[in-house]
Amino acid sequence: MEILSLLLLGGVVGVNAQQAPLTEDSRCGCYLMKGNETAYFKEHRFFDFRNHHHHASVPPVITEVKDTSDAPITSPFFNSTEWTDFWMISNWNNSHGIREDSTLLMVNSPNNVYLEANHDADSSPKSWLSLRTERLQKFQTTAEIESLSAKFKFVSIRMLARTIGARGAITAMFTYRHSEDYYQVQESDLEIRTSDPKNVIHCTNQPSLDSEGDVEVRASKNATMPNGLEWSDWAVHRLDWTPRSTTWYVNDIQVANIEFQTPKDVSNIILNAWSDGGEWTGNMTVGESAYLQLQWFEILYNTTEPEKRQEQGQGVCHSVCSVDGSPEVGRPVMLWSNGGGRGAGVFTGWVPVMMATVLFLLA
Structure with a gap:
């Protein structure tokens, strides 16, 4: 099978x-x-970022576009087999494919993916993984990590995470199958908009627009964080992509389920923190930042990788x-x-x- x-x-x-x-x-x-x-x-993989304080260092933001995309990794951890046999860090920019409503150049950088020591008085981990986005005068510097494999077919992905920082950013965890045709994209995503009320998260099976360019109401649900939680609180966010539907949970409480246009084909896994100044993200004030921070990430998955089937x-x-x-x-x-x-x-x-x-x- x-x-x-x-x-x-x-x-x-x-x-x-x-x-x-x-x-x-x-x-x-x-x-x-x-x-x-x-x-x-x-298959099962678990990535634990809670005890990497010896690798922790918050790099200063790079302010030049070329230096941003060409930046080196921020820690030896990102050269370890634990990381490199599953993840890669993106450095692409949107100069060749800016969305219609975008107002900013957006540049992904390895410099915005780093391990950060815990300085909070009220939380226990020694460290966590941070994905940073910051508005600069000429562009938005952003962060994205992506699975090496694009052959996942059905997953349950979970992260103990929080989103903090300024208005005008998106943080996200999603499955993604690319297509040059927007209406052929297959994607299940969890998105947090820092311009939204702090108890609102967005759950979508993309594309979220119909053939006329109008919002497809069957594709997306604005969910509410349960039990008074906010997205700035540490919580376990979970997305289950199964053959019949996609289901979202917060701390094991189901907050959304969508059967409409559930992805059918192999995809990869992406986490990011970004903004492009468009209508969806909002426009961040120059000098301000937002962050997706993870204590751990866990995935149950099936794959069509040939070597996996043989093994x-x-x-x-x-x-x-x-x-x-x-x-x-x-x-x-x-x-x-x-x-x-x-x-x-x-x-x-x-x-x-x-x-x-x-x-x-x-x-």
């Missing part, structure tokens, strides 16, 4: 995942996700894990295993997996 995505129908009952033993990714054949759509994913035995799943309800963020729990581990033995049938699934869903 090229893409493993088993959707379960009907009501079922199970044990709490917190009762299951912690395990390692190397022992997991696939991952069961609880959510609006229950699905299996073949995993063409979709064979010997042991079922979960990260939902795990007592330790970033580490899976083992729901069921035949003892073979990933890539070992032969999968003998769906009955044991379905039994484990039933138990899990009873939580």
Whole structure:
């Protein structure tokens, strides 16, 4: 099976995942996700930025366009295999494709992606990852990180993050499949506009305009942060892209679900902080900044990468894990295993997996 995505129908009952033993990714054949759509994913990655204070340094903003795009990385961490086998840092600008309502040159820079030491009195991590955007006199300096692979097909992406700073910026987490034709773009995104009320976030399956250029109301929802939270608070933002719909959560509370034009084809993953002075972003005051800050980022995913399919035995799943309800963020729990581990033995049938699934869903 090229893409493993088993959707379960009907009501079922199970044990709490917190009762299951912690395990390692190397022992997991696939991952069961609880959510609006229950699905299996073949891969899991976790990026933890909370203890990199020894690599932390806030670089000064670069004020020249050429120096901005050509800037070096800000930390040896961004040369580590942990980073480079999954992410790349963008340095493109919008000089050749400025949107119709844009008023500013926007330049992505590695200088705006950095590890920052915690100086907050009321939060516990020693550091976090910051993506910065700042308005300069002649242009907007911005930040973007993008997955190396553009062959993700269905994901659950989560980040413990906050957005802070001046009005006139966007911070975002999204899946993206590029097309020169706007109406052929496939994208599921979470966007935060710093010009909005602090409890409003935007959830969209792009394109958000119809063929007449009018807003397509079925494509987007303005969601409200739950329980009095604001987007400047640390919260776990989650986006599940599954075959039938995209679903958004904040701290495990569903805030939006959209079935209209759910992406169907392989995509990549992007996080950014930006502005172009247009109607959507707003126009930031010169000298002001905004930031997307992450304590950690986690992804469950399926991929069409050929080497991945070979490594995993063409979709064979010997042991079922979960990260939902795990007592330790970033580490899976083992729901069921035949003892073979990933890539070992032969999968003998769906009955044991379905039994484990039933138990899990009873939580």
